Amino acid sequence: MTQLQIVGRRSSHFTRLTRLFAEELGIAYEIVPIFDMTERAPQIYADNPALKLPILRAGEEVVFGTENICRALADRAGAADEIVWPERLRGTLSRNAQELVWHCMTAQVQIVFGTVVSKLPSDNVYFEKARQGFEGALAWLDAHVAEALEALPANRRLSLFEASLFCMIDHLHFRKTVPVEQYASLQSFVRAFGERPSAQRTPYQFDVPPASGR
Structure with a gap:
């Protein structure tokens, strides 16, 4: 399995929601912190053009947005039908x-x-x-x-x-x-x-x- 990275902040409720889904679904991931939210370089946000977090990165694939990430994690776990x-x-x-x-x-x-x-x-x-x-x-x-x-x-x-x-x-x-x-x-x-x-x-x-x- 490709190593998953969640790019975000441990202090963010949006980031935590994606981490919570990964934990619930038993998916291993690495957290990549964004230390300074005043940064405006897209590469800090895993090339998300909206300069927002979180972002899910799996190799060359990136997923923008909290709900999109939760759905991608559920798809990866084969559990999308078990989520409301x-x-x-x-x-x-x-x-x-x-x-x-x-x-x-x-x-x-x-x-x-x-x-x-x-x-x-x-x-x-x-x-x-x-x-x-x-x-x-x-x-x-x-x-x-x-x-x-x-x-x-x-x-x-x-x-x-x-x-x-x-x-x-x-x-x-x-x-x-x-x-x-x-x-x-x-x-x-x-x-x-x-x-x-x-x-x-x-x-x-x-x-x-x-x-x-x-």
């Missing part, structure tokens, strides 16, 4: 739940990159609206997560919804962008999902560049 993908969600509530998870993940990147990395004013309406929408989505998910999980097929191996929800909520403990402790249903879900070996083998951490030689 977004198109298999039935009912408006389930589909809305997945949409709001993606929204929260994107909003957190928007806030962190804008206010922490780029040092832009956090009271700008761009970030204030992002926070308000983020908190509104979290409250909605907290109120409906039990129903969304109940609607998933009982015989699933994994669903993209629960894996992405876990990565998103757990990341809010690692990167305290907006408060999350008050959402009891989401906290209960994270504690339960966090018992999975795949979750325990992919903790968030900051990638430290190797010391430069003198």
Whole structure:
């Protein structure tokens, strides 16, 4: 089997989602860190022209984007039919739940990159609206997560919804962008999902560049 590389950051919830899928599917991989997200050279991002992470690299083949990578890993493991993908969600509530998870993940990147990395004013309406929408989505998910999980097929191996929800909520403990402790249903879900070996083998951490030689 060609050695797989996931190019990304151990501190990224998008990267963690792909790593979690690899662990769940028993696929060996190497993590190739992107140390500085202000870099604008495409080669830093495995030639992804969008300058985004994560990227899956298998020899000469590269796959851009979190969901694309998860699907490629499932195909490689011959397990695509065992995963509940977004198109298999039935009912408006389930589909809305997945949409709001993606929204929260994107909003957190928007806030962190804008206010922490780029040092832009956090009271700008761009970030204030992002926070308000983020908190509104979290409250909605907290109120409906039990129903969304109940609607998933009982015989699933994994669903993209629960894996992405876990990565998103757990990341809010690692990167305290907006408060999350008050959402009891989401906290209960994270504690339960966090018992999975795949979750325990992919903790968030900051990638430290190797010391430069003198």
